[in-house]
Amino acid sequence: MIVKEYNNAVREFGDHVFRFILRSIKDSHRADDIVQDTYEKLWRCVTEIEYGAVKSWLFSTAYNRMIDVIRKDSRLVDVEYYDDSTLYAEENGNDLNEVLHRALEKLPAVQRSVILLRDYEGYNYREIGEITGLSEAQVKTYIFRGRVALRNYLVKTSVWQ
Amino acid sequence: MDFPRLTPPDDRMPSGRRLFRRPAELTDEQFDLMAAAWAEGALSGEAVEELESVMTASTDRRDRAGSFRSIRLVPYNENWPGMKSAVRLSPALTAFRRSVIPTLLAVAAMVIMIIYGPAGAKLKTINSRGAVNGPAMTVAEIQVYAPIIAVERIPEPNILPVRPVQTPAAEENASQGHLAEGMEKPAEITGLVRVEPIALARGHATASSVAPELIPAIISVNIRDIQPDMTLQEEKNWMFRSISFLAGAVTGKEKKIDGYMIANGCITGINNVFGWDMELDRISNKSGEPVAVTFSSSLLSFTKPVNKTTP
Structure with a gap:
């Protein structure tokens, strides 16, 4: 990859990676730092990465960096045994997309990430598995369970009757 | 011998129909x-x-x-605030921005300072008048045909008698008793010229480096008039102020620039370019005031006392 392609990667995918990290950790400053670190890492090995693979590389690197940050902050919720007692709250908003994003914040980190990669970026299960380091079956399971949790949130918060 | 066997009860074995x-x-x-x-x-x-x-x-x-x-999430238009800082310039453009542009700006600043400083005003005066007018100053120029200390001993009879020549400044120094160590009064020399008084008085040599022998070869001392530069000190001050200003603008600190700092910078630069190993050290007294400067290299080493009138 040459400098021009690197700059294209910054302009073309920077917002996407930032959006994904921001929705995953809900902290704009940390998200900015993670994306900056990701592009700094890309710049250090810019000659070793093909431009065609740079998008998934960016998402994968940013995701791993985000997991490290979450683990450092000890805010990682156990995927299998998370407490969903705080999942449902009174919901007054009418915009479905806004309510869905608020519901997304209450999901476990891994479910949240795979759903974001699926809905925001349109990755298939295999690509999501490569980014997150999960198997295809795990990705499917997390996505389906996440969808059910989102639907239940909408129903129980009276957004859907 | 029959051993007891554990067999599951029938109700724990689902039938094939119940599996579907x-x-x-x-x-x-x-x-x-x-x-x-x-x-x-x-x-x-x-x-x-x-x-x-x-x-x-x-x-x-x-x-x-x-x-x-x-149930599909639609992304919002959230822009990454740090995008501009992540964009990189090409190496050639980076080198151009980091080296060529500051150099051009520095050169432009120096040119502007020279044009609008005292030197520029002097140039304008020269261009308008053709010459700079000012009171004449008399100096002595000693024509040296050989190193001063490289003198052969010549027998007394071969020494040609010459008339001693004294500059007005030397006469004044002699009359006030400001002769350097080892000097003799020129008036006491009859028929011969010693090189020490004139050379020492004009600052061309030190007492230790001048041979005490009579030098018949150095017999011609020309007096010529040169035009003094009335704004020389002013120009020096201007240049030092300019350099100090530029240094302050680059480093962001007020820094006093003196001749030693400039000379040391030049020597460091020459060492870097040519790979030489020259050193310039400043010797200070207990109160921190510089008293001497020492220069050392593989070819030449000397120590020179600091002239307090030097800026």
Whole structure:
């Protein structure tokens, strides 16, 4: 990859990676730092990465960096045994997309990430598995369970009757 | 010998018929997972048929499955604030920005300072008048045909008598008794010229480096008039102020620039360019005032006392 392609990667995918990290950790400053670190890492090995693979590389690197940050902050919720007692709250908003994003914040980190990669970026299960380091079956399971949790949130918060 | 065996009771062994699950037996949780997969388009053929049969049998479940199709997140237009800082310039452009542009700016600043400083004003005066007028100053120029200390001993009879020549400044120094160490009064020399008084008085040599012998070869001392530069000190001050200003602008600190600093910078630069190993050290007294400067290299080393009138 040459400098021009690197700059294209910054302009073309920077917002996407930032959006994904921001929705995953809900902290704009940390998200900015993670994306900056990701592009700094890309710049250090810019000659070793093909431009065609740079998008998934960016998402994968940013995701791993985000997991490290979450683990450092000890805010990682156990995927299998998370407490969903705080999942449902009174919901007054009418915009479905806004309510869905608020519901997304209450999901476990891994479910949240795979759903974001699926809905925001349109990755298939295999690509999501490569980014997150999960198997295809795990990705499917997390996505389906996440969808059910989102639907239940909408129903129980009276957004859907 | 028969050993007792553990055999499961019949009710713990499901029959083959009970292993198959009928669509109507799907729990809500199982149905939701299947519906979510169906909405994603991830169900295989038999599973789709099973789910469709359930949806056909129940209107509620058909609506429930349909609701999963609308659960899709749409991204907001959130822009990455640090994008501009992540964009990189090409190496050539980076080198151009880091080296050529500051150099050009520095040169432009120096040119402007020279043009609008005292030197520029002097140039304007020269251009308008053709010459700079000012009172004449008399100096002595000693023509040296050989190094001063390289003198052969010549027998007394071969020394030609010459008339001693004294500059006005030397006469004044002599009259005030300001002669350097080892000097003799020129008036006491009859018929011979010693090189020490003139050379020492004019600052061309030190007492230790001048041979005490009589030098018949140095007999011609020319007096010539040169035009003094009335703004020389002013120009020096201006240049030092300019350099100090530029240094302050670059480093962001007020820094006093003196001749030693400039000379040391030049020597460091020459060492870097040519790979030499020259050193210039400043010797200070207890109160921190510089008293001497020492220069050392592989070819030459000397120590020179600091002239306090030097800026």
